[in-house]
Amino acid sequence: MTIARVPTDDLPETFHVTTDEQLRAVSNLTRHRIMAMLRFEPATITQIARRVGLAKGSSSYHVRLLERAGLVKVVRTRKVRGVTERYYAMAARSIELPDPGPGQPDVLLRNAVADLEASPVDDERHVRMAHLRLTEEQFTQLGARLQALADEYRTLSDPSLPDVSLVFALFRPAARLQVEGEAE
Template sequence: MADETQRPHPPEDVQEVGSPQQFAALAHPLRQRILFALGHRPATISGLAVQLDTRKGNVAHHLKVLREAGLVYVAETRQVRGGTEQYYQRTARRMLVAEPQGAGTAAMFGAFAQELDRSQAESVVTLRHLRLTAEQARRLGETLARLVDEAEEAPAGEPVHGVLVALYERARPEADGPA
């Protein structure tokens, strides 16, 4: 007996992440994995616990942190067997971190590494350093973002693939002494 008491509304297309509370929320690999899991459809605490192979209490705690940071919301509630089941959804399809911070970036890469470890399919991971002008870097960044945004999604039931895109300027090495 499912009784919808709240209609889901679609997530925003892009949300800019920038508050200290949001960076703190992103600084844990399980919270990153929860955000990945909520990328295509809302899910309950129980469903996420099964999908992420962790305890419901663990998922509930991390969802609370993400919700307080404004990164997820309750999209729908249903009355089931005398209780209320909540379906959580990301607040945005894509989250843009304008000024990445170390802890959040480390957590994102930790979650990425966990996802790779759990994947049974062949993965592609490449790190390459290129000498680029500012204009070339801008164009490459726009092209990469466009490729990901325009990727055509297969119907439900097909495997979900993670895509991690990063373009950054390497820090210049410090001089080893006087020039």
């Protein structure tokens, strides 16, 4: 058995999604789940299929699309009974998506909501929504604090522990339209 390793320590910090092909690749919920799994440890097509709950052929198809888009890459190979087994990992530590245009879906939030809805209901979850009124400065400070907290806990991540997802969205909602007959 021969194992060839590609170093993962030198991964770029961020991969910026810029092409339509890349956006289509990350927009698919199955591929989103594959990338989430590969974020912590490399895996083969067979391991990906088992962990994500796919047929091996489907797993291979989705990984090929991600690889072609540059989002995942082969980081290690090994020969097993004359067949080369490839281990895939993320191409960067994080992926940055472009902001959706007006009226366009927010891919990241849609995938996060789908993951939340699929998570075990009897498991501990912390889901809250708060409506605030903030100055521009407070809005900016809160965004920075949330990002710093997420970054702090990302450095504490241990691949041997179960996955946990953290999603936050700090935004100004669209202006509420006044309904006819409502007092101004």
